[in-house]
Amino acid sequence: MYSQGLIGADGRTEETPEFLARFQQRIDAEEKIEPKDEMPEGYRRTLVRQIGQHAHSEIVGMLPEGNWITRAPSLRRKAALLAKVQDEGGHGLYLYSAAETLGVSREEMTEELLSGKAKYSSIFNYPTLNWADMGTIGWLVDGAAIMNQIPLCRCSFGPYARAMIRVCKEESFHQRQGYEIVMTLAQGTPGQKAMAQDSLNRWWWPSLMMFGPHDADSQHSDQSMAWKIKRFTNDELRQKFIDATVPQAEYLGLALPDPDLKWNEEKGGYDHGPIDWDEFWRVVKGHGPMARDRIKARKKAWEDGAWVREAALAHAEKRRARKIAAE
Amino acid sequence: MAEFEALLEIADDHLILGHRISEWCGHAPMLEEDLALPNMGLDLIGTARTLYDHAGKLEGKGRSEDDLAYLRDEREYRNCLLVERPNEDFAHTMLRQFYFAAFMRPYWLAALDSTDETVRGVAGKAEKEMAYHIRHAGEWVIRMGDGTDESAARMRDAVEALHIYVDELFDSSDAAQEAEAAGVLPLRDALRTTWDRTVAEVFAEALLAQPEAAYAQRGGRQGIHNETLGHLLAEMQVVHRAHPGARW
Amino acid sequence: MTATTPLWEVFIRPRNGLAHKHVGSLHAADEVMALQSARDVYTRRGEGNSIWVVPSAAITASDPDQTAENFEPTADKIYRHPTFYEIPDDVGHM
Ligand SMILES: [Fe+2]
Ligand SMILES: [Fe+2]
Ligand SMILES: [Fe+2]
Numbered sequence: 001m002y003s004q005g006l007i008g009a010d011g012r013t014e015e016t017p018e019f020l021a022r023f024q025q026r027i028d029a030e031e032k033i034e035p036k037d038e039m040p041e042g043y044r045r046t047l048v049r050q051i052g053q054h055a056h057s058e059i060v061g062m063l064p065e066g067n068w069i070t071r072a073p074s075l076r077r078k079a080a081l082l083a084k085v086q087d088e089g090g091h092g093l094y095l096y097s098a099a100e101t102l103g104v105s106r107e108e109m110t111e112e113l114l115s116g117k118a119k120y121s122s123i124f125n126y127p128t129l130n131w132a133d134m135g136t137i138g139w140l141v142d143g144a145a146i147m148n149q150i151p152l153c154r155c156s157f158g159p160y161a162r163a164m165i166r167v168c169k170e171e172s173f174h175q176r177q178g179y180e181i182v183m184t185l186a187q188g189t190p191g192q193k194a195m196a197q198d199s200l201n202r203w204w205w206p207s208l209m210m211f212g213p214h215d216a217d218s219q220h221s222d223q224s225m226a227w228k229i230k231r232f233t234n235d236e237l238r239q240k241f242i243d244a245t246v247p248q249a250e251y252l253g254l255a256l257p258d259p260d261l262k263w264n265e266e267k268g269g270y271d272h273g274p275i276d277w278d279e280f281w282r283v284v285k286g287h288g289p290m291a292r293d294r295i296k297a298r299k300k301a302w303e304d305g306a307w308v309r310e311a312a313l314a315h316a317e318k319r320r321a322r323k324i325a326a327e
Numbered sequence: 328m329a330e331f332e333a334l335l336e337i338a339d340d341h342l343i344l345g346h347r348i349s350e351w352c353g354h355a356p357m358l359e360e361d362l363a364l365p366n367m368g369l370d371l372i373g374t375a376r377t378l379y380d381h382a383g384k385l386e387g388k389g390r391s392e393d394d395l396a397y398l399r400d401e402r403e404y405r406n407c408l409l410v411e412r413p414n415e416d417f418a419h420t421m422l423r424q425f426y427f428a429a430f431m432r433p434y435w436l437a438a439l440d441s442t443d444e445t446v447r448g449v450a451g452k453a454e455k456e457m458a459y460h461i462r463h464a465g466e467w468v469i470r471m472g473d474g475t476d477e478s479a480a481r482m483r484d485a486v487e488a489l490h491i492y493v494d495e496l497f498d499s500s501d502a503a504q505e506a507e508a509a510g511v512l513p514l515r516d517a518l519r520t521t522w523d524r525t526v527a528e529v530f531a532e533a534l535l536a537q538p539e540a541a542y543a544q545r546g547g548r549q550g551i552h553n554e555t556l557g558h559l560l561a562e563m564q565v566v567h568r569a570h571p572g573a574r575w
Numbered sequence: 576m577t578a579t580t581p582l583w584e585v586f587i588r589p590r591n592g593l594a595h596k597h598v599g600s601l602h603a604a605d606e607v608m609a610l611q612s613a614r615d616v617y618t619r620r621g622e623g624n625s626i627w628v629v630p631s632a633a634i635t636a637s638d639p640d641q642t643a644e645n646f647e648p649t650a651d652k653i654y655r656h657p658t659f660y661e662i663p664d665d666v667g668h669m
Contacts, residue, residue: 036639062353062361069349070559073566074393074575075342075376079369082349086365090616093358097600100582106358106602107579131566166599170620181575189573297354305356307481308417309604311474313578316605318473357580359601359612366615463611470608 015040027228032158035101043227047157048102050229055095056113056120060294062088064128065137073131080177081134087174091167098159114299116286123206125288132185132192132199138178140200140207140245146171147241148211151231160229179248186252200249201257208272209280211238217277243269329505330443331386332405333512335395336503336548338378339406342396343556344427345371346563347414356417363463367424370456374449381445393575397567401557402550405500409492411547411556418481421467422489425529428460430496433521437513446511465529472533479534486535494543496522503548582631583609585616587623595627603628 015023023040026033033039065085072078096106112118123141128134149171152164185196212218212234224230232240242261249256260273282288348368355361379392410427414420435454441447471478499507499515506512530537546552567575580602586595598617603609609628618626637645653659662669 034639036636038639059358066353069352070346070562071566073397073570073573075372075379075396077575078349079372079376082352082365082368082372085352086362086369086619089353089358089361089365090619093362093601093616094599096358097582100600105579163599184574189570191570192573301354301356304354305417307475307477308356308471309580310578311471311478312604312608313580314478315470315474316608319605357602359603359608359616362619363612363615366619459614463615466607466611470604 024226027156027226030228031156032161033156034158042223043229044102046224046227046229047160048099048104050224051095051099051102051160051163052104052109052112053119053121055092055099055109056118057124058088058092058095059113060120060124060298061141062092063294063297064124064126064290065134067128068131068134071131072134077134077181084138084174084177087170090170094163094166095160098157098163101159110302114295114302116295119284121210122280122283122288123210124294125283125286125291126202126206127290129202130195130199132182132195133203135178135181135183135185135196136199136203138174138176139182139248140178140203141210142171142174142178143245144207144210144241146175147237147244151237154228154231156228182254183252186254196252197254200254204257205275205279206283208238208242208275209283211235211241213277213280239269242272246270328386329502330509330511331382332502333500333506334378334382334385334446336405336407336500337512338375338382338395339404340410340427341371341378342375343404343406343559344410344423345369345375346559347410347412348420348424350414351420360417367460367463370453370460374453374456377445377449381449393567397564401552401560404550404552404556404560405548406552406556407492407495407547408544408553409489409496411553411559412489412492413555415485415488416481417467418471418478418485419488421464421471422482422485424460425464425468426489426493426496426526428457428464429522429525430518432457432461432525433518434513434515437518440510441512442510461525465525468529468535469533472530472535482533482535486538490538490540491542491544494540495545495547498545498548500548580604583613583628584631584634585609585613586627586629587613587617588625589623591624595625598622600631 062085069082072081155161182196185192215233215235258273264271345368351364376392379395383390435450438450472482497515497519507514584600585598587598588595601612603612613626
């Protein structure tokens with residue numbers, strides 16, 4: 001998962017106009033940029049920040065769903081959810097690796113996350129409150145992530161694009177397992193159906209916010225588009241997502257919590273009601289209901305794990321020394 | 328009925344340990360372990376599912392894997408005490424995993440000759456999984472045992488805490504004895520030498536000593552558990568039980 | 576201790592008969608851990624049957640600044656390619 005709302009390209013750069021033009025030519029020719037290639041400092045910084053945010057989102061994203069692994073109501077669901085959350089950890093790992101090709105270390109990125117300096121997708125600062133949330137997250141949150149991530153498979157930076165290809169292959173099971181959960185609940189007992197509706201009510205708007213601010217309010221978006229880091233605008237992707245999701249909700253017999261949602265024949269898409277941007281910015285700035293708990297949990301894992309990582313390094317050193325002594 | 332009960336014991340071992348391992352997901356000491364631990368958890372839960380399903384069919388009362396997993400109380404759970412021990416820290420978790428896998432690997436290898444086809448099928452898959460668990464957890468036991476002063480101290484604590492639960496692995500309940508006599512399940516008692524050898528090899532590299540057990544803690548097979556199991560089950564079963572008869 | 580866990584590159588052979596292919600990287604203290612992590616991270620969906628791990632620091636890469644001098648001189652050596660030679664169709668496949 002990632003929120004393209006957070007990115008912000010960094011256009012500042014020291015390079016000569018000739019250098020920038022040459023670089024732009026390569027981008028326009030759909031050439032991929034590889035880590036050791038010359039690149040504008042702004043391009044590098046933008047990628048480090050975006051890939052870092054994306055990686056952090058995958059890692060923090062393990063927590064809200066991890067919250068229900070031990071309570072999954074059937075063994076089949078338990079196994080699927082565990083495998084799903086594990087995948088998200090893998091996504092974080094692939095993405096940290098992609099960022100590392102640009103010269104930042106995973107440790108540095110982790111420290112930025114734990115200090116609150118780095119951002120991650122605001123959606124994960126909402127609490128998971130019932131089992132249906134496991135379905136809704138897979139369906140909507142992973143669904144929105146897929147919308148964002150598919151164009152990233154063609155991102156101009158090679159390692160990011162390659163990581164996204166691997167991620168997208170794995171994502172498709174996430175959305176399907178989520179939808180299947182919601183479908184089972186929607187077709188279940190009245191209590192289960194109510195659970196599903198409650199969950200949809202809570203996650204619908206935050207899911208729409210995952211695409212970031214309206215194009216008109218999205219700074220730096222143009223530079224990211226020009227560099228082909230980003231291929232569609234926030235509003236374009238949001239529209240695609242809504243158009244794909246409304247019929248899926250109808251099929252379930254669940255109501256999307258937006259009285260203004262209706263088909264617009266002329267534009268060939270759905271119109272929707274106003275998004276609460278105050279809430280969006282509040283949550284992005286770290287005032288989401290679970291923000292403190294999420295960082296606290298990541299900090300605890302990192303700090304409690306320090307002695308384990310140190311032990312592994314110390315043991316590796318001993319093994320090396322013994323090998324050399326034996327030679 | 329004896330085979331049903333004996334299978335339930337092993338299924339419970341796998342589910343409870345798989346559940347414990349799954350508690351780590353998202354909280355591991357490093358990202359690579361956030362992927363390794365669920366792999367082990369999924370192996371265990373997968374085996375539990377096949378065994379519950381098979382046991383339910385043998386019982387013939389129409390109980391599904393979920394009925395068996397979600398609708399029995401702690402007194403009805405038959406897992407050994409080792410697997411329900413809390414995660415504590417990475418040292419406890421890896422040692423518990425290593426002890427269990429070091430037992431299950433030879434168990435499944437012996438079960439390849441079972442008279443029960445499903446058991447043979449599970450054995451064929453699970454012996455490989457357990458071989459990997461021995462390697463992965465065993466390497467960690469070595470790394471932590473022969474790592475830093477702190478990791479070595481934590482490893483010794485884990486050995487101290489868990490060794491009283493080892494003997495129970497080799498006990499056969501009445502039901503297990505019947506299943507063993509019928510050739511359905513392997514003799515547990517006979518696996519001790521292999522287990523001792525596996526553990527001794529790893530402990531030698533880990534600079535750990537196997538303490539003499541002053542006593543052995545038993546009771547899991549009779550449903551006499553530690554208090555911790557009730558909490559695990561309460562959490563695991565809460566959603567399922569809140570909606571009787573629902574499909575998930 | 577502030578030492579960082581080294582980075583490794585992972586190569587997987589999807590099946591016998593194919594070459595090992597770079598699939599990604601990971602962090603591990605030593606080669607034993609690197610191999611196990613590679614197995615746990617990169618082969619969860621039957622992606623392969625053999626793994627290589629190489630310390631990232633052990634890789635020497637060509638310099639992108641020398642890309643032109645390294646790789647462009649071969650462009651005009653078209654006589655290295657079979658299509659450079661004209662063989663009448665009547666001769667049959669060659
Ligand atoms: Fe993602
Ligand atoms: Fe993901
Ligand atoms: Fe996902």
